[in-house]
Amino acid sequence: MxxxxxxxxxxxxxxxxxxxxxxxxxxxxxxxxxxxxxxxxxxxxxxxxxxxxxxxxxxxxxxxxxxxxxxxxxxxxxxxxxxxxxxxxxxxxxxxxxxxxxxxxxxxxxxxxxxxxxxxxxxxxxxxLGRFVVDADEVVVRARGLDVPRPGQSVDVGNPHVVVALSSRAELDGLDLTVQPRLHPTPAAGANIEFVVPADPLVQAGVGVIRMRVFERGVGETLSCGTGVAASALAVRYWAGSGAPDTWRVEVPGGTLGVRVVPTADGEHVLLSGxxxxxxxxxxxxx
Missing domain, CATH: 3.10.310.10 (Diaminopimelate Epimerase; Chain A, domain 1)
Known part of the structure; x- marks a missing residue:
């Protein structure tokens, strides 16, 4: 060999x-x-x-x-x-x-x-990571550990993601991601699925703070997903509205990553650091 x-x-x-x-x-x-x-x-x-x-x-x-x-x-x-x-x-x-x-x-x-x-x-x-798309259409997400299906936000940062907001750290920790969550409708190419909980307060010293877990297509649950971190920050920023910050700190099981949204000549870009x-x-x- x-x-x-x-x-x-x-x-x-x-x-x-x-x-x-x-x-x-x-x-x-x-x-x-x-x-x-x-x-x-x-x-x-x-x-x-x-x-x-x-x-x-x-x-x-x-x-x-x-x-x-x-x-x-x-x-x-x-x-x-x-x-x-x-x-x-x-x-x-x-x-x-x-x-x-x-x-x-x-x-x-x-x-x-x-x-x-x-x-x-x-x-x-x-x-x-370049330009991104936050899709207005919702996807229904079913996951083991959630009592009812939840709405998910589709975000494309060069690869497809669906982001789900949860109510508490306990709910996030209670997910069983040994089983692949199900999406409806199912994206043709599949998607990485992120579950997020905003910090309280969400914005700290001008920086948005969230916690995330992820199920990656073709892999399973991972300790971190960089594009998923960017997608999660973009989804929460979208939900928060016009006053949301452009700088985010995302905590994942494997550590902490940073996200920035910056204006460019061809539109907003999302940047990931870690x-x-x-x-x-x-x-x-x-x-």
């Missing part, structure tokens, strides 16, 4: 197997990704980050304005559009291995929803 190099990394407990494939020689099957991510028989992770030069990709995926492309796959092997925690870990890997710099100019990384720009922040790295950690490196036989 061939042997590949890997590095394990995480962003607020959302963990990934990083596989360097600079020139695009690897073709990982869904089953191979699932084995690598298996926490008992593999390395263990919520997903795979394949590090590949954009020029090594088929023309339809290549991002000419970014040298490096983040090929993100969920733990079940399915491809995903974007990963907010993963892209910070990806940037950390590029910088630490000398593949790219970030101090003299922003780092541009290609994804399946276009090129994203990262800079350093006090917390680690900040990524501009830590990125590389844990260990090694080699593994590829089944």
């Amino acid at each position: 061939p042997t590949i190099a890997f590095t394990k990394g995480h962003g607020t407990g959302n963990d990934f197997v990083i596989v360097p494939d600079d020139d695009g020689a690897l073709d990982l099957s869904d089953d191979q990704v699932a084995v690598l991510c298996d926490r008992r028989f593999g390395i263990g992770g919520d997903g795979i980050l394949r590090v590949v030069r954009s020029r090594g990709l088929p023309g339809g995926e290549a991002t000419p304005d970014a040298e490096w492309f983040m090929d993100y796959r969920n733990a079940d092997g399915s491809a995903a559009e974007m990963c907010g925690n993963g892209i910070r870990v990806f940037a950390k890997y590029l910088v630490e291995t000398g593949r790219a710099g970030i101090d003299d100019a922003p780092l541009r990384v290609g994804t399946r929803v276009g090129t994203k720009t990262l800079t350093r922040s006090d917390a680690g790295f900040e990524v501009d 830590p990125a950690t590389l844990v260990f490196s090694g080699q593994i036989a590829l089944a």
